[in-house]
Amino acid sequence: MSDAKIKNMEEFAAISGISRPTVSKYFHDPDSVRASTRERIEKALQDHDYRPNIYAVNQNRKLTKNIGIVVPYLADPFFAELARNAEQRCIDAGFRPTLYSAHGNPSVEVEILESLRVLKPAGVLMAPLGRSSDRAAVEKFCADVPTVLFDSELPDLGVPYIGSDNAQFALLIVDYLSRTGEPPCFLEMKYPANPNANKRRQGYIKAVEALGLTPHVVSIEGEGWSIEEIARIGGAKAIAKGAFATRSVLCSNDRLAIGFLVACYESNLTVGIGDDAVIRVSGMDDHPFSRFTCPPLTTVAQDYESISRHAVEALFGAIEGIENPQNRILFEGKLIMRQSA
Amino acid sequence: MSDAKIKNMEEFAAISGISRPTVSKYFHDPDSVRASTRERIEKALQDHDYRPNIYAVNQNRKLTKNIGIVVPYLADPFFAELARNAEQRCIDAGFRPTLYSAHGNPSVEVEILESLRVLKPAGVLMAPLGRSSDRAAVEKFCADVPTVLFDSELPDLGVPYIGSDNAQFALLIVDYLSRTGEPPCFLEMKYPANPNANKRRQGYIKAVEALGLTPHVVSIEGEGWSIEEIARIGGAKAIAKGAFATRSVLCSNDRLAIGFLVACYESNLTVGIGDDAVIRVSGMDDHPFSRFTCPPLTTVAQDYESISRHAVEALFGAIEGIENPQNRILFEGKLIMRQSA
């Protein structure tokens, strides 16, 4: 490794004994040059460690190799995992993903889109905040940049969407809980962040009614992304009021369930399926932390793998201008039985 | 808002009636132009929504406004929070932060540094993986790019470091636990990911010995970042073996404690300070989830705020070439008393 630093492609081309346009071609696609020239370039590359200036490259290419990955709340390990998965797939495909979190804030979400425009990304993978998202801003962005939405849908936007079949989630776990004990009540936030919550509630009601039973929905106050804390406070109140008609609670998502478990603990309700337990609690999502609650949380697992894979593939399709007829793909969940229910 | 799209600064300058160099100056620093010209530019900006091409800008500036924020494991909410905090501060200072996670993988960490070189960032804020980091690669990077390390130190690297006074953490909580009950045993991973763990163990030993007592360190097997799972498995084994000499366990960090709480649950040990409790468990870090365990976790809170603020400030100093004599700043922790101990 020579320490003589190479300034630009011109110099590097001279050193490797190949013309600059050919070297440029090589960096764009190594297989596009003859094997013998490729070898010469790669030999020079070993000795001199040169890399094209990314700014000069992107200035001249119509399309950059950048991909934006936008999630609503990165401090939620659920989104961190989804983002990580998608990120790796983009890298493997030769793109440069960049991660953004709206931190639960709609104006931050809009700012992210603005700053993404400047980056002229090839495409964007976006899990919107949901209800609080600036629909118009997102719609306009999607019209300008190939975008695939995931996790949370913005209805009727005409943008490709990959997510979970939330109604099926509810059906699955209502079925299980009803088979193994009392049918569940449903715990949710009164003003949930995204439309998934509504679909889960509807799925719950339908599933319970299909069993000829009466649904019981408990909606608690509180907005924003401090979901565990909202569930802890609201859950304790609901317990004190005797709001739960049965000894089984299905929470709209795992973070709510985690908070509700604390509420139960603080209300001296033993949770689980043991003899001493007085209440069963379950969630939905298979949040990374759900297996480390006490007791470990019974839940419905999102198909992380399939969602991220299909989202990325749909994006690559959109980037290449392929109109996918299947504009909306939903994946089923799997029941994860643990000790809480 | 006219829809006529502006191609470049030349065109925008013509529309706003100001010369291009002045417009350029404005974008570099709005206050560097006369108020009256600033108004004219901003008026044109309202009508036409033009933004300088970021690639052309960065190609010509010696120094970009990019800042890299590198953390070892973004799916850990602790790092997500630290990153978020630092990110916001960078934005407020007019920089463009980009978030990277090594996902617990040393080779990914090196790749991040490589790709950061290409971005020619003004500076980098890095929480290294720790023990598994490629020291040589990090050292070389730090020599080339202004870098501030935080959370986890790479000793004797001569790079500014902002972190916590881990020995003080241990002292604080050993003191508390010993005052209110039996002195704690110390639970840790045999091969911890970063040097903080060692300092905490040393602090624990010193604190216990200062009380004239015998330290008991329990080191469990397992490597990597699945810390809760490691603690669950290893903790259960240790419990079964009767490895804990006292009825009080101090875990090296909150994630270990969260896993250990599950081990206790599964071993039918009631945790807490109530009459029925047989063991007290505490952690260190004040992990975002530590308040939602059952029982809520007693811990020592890292000073997120101070760490991120000082790290960012130290970085800004380094960017401006200011040699800070105080090359290493440690912050004290605060005792957070909850129901687990």
Place this chain on the structure above:
DNA sequence: CAAAATACTTTACGCGCGCTAAATTATAAC
């Protein structure tokens, strides 16, 4: 072995903006 096909080289321009020096205003100070 000649012709055709492919790969490469040379030349040259363009991308959008940073930056500078000199000339020309506009503003502030007296």
Place this chain on the structure above:
DNA sequence: GTTATAATTTAGCGCGCGTAAAGTATTTTG
């Protein structure tokens, strides 16, 4: 109103690379 000062304009080069056209070398084909 004159000066000193600050702000702006004019003019033009340079950054590093993409890309196109035309010519030359190499490989493939028959």
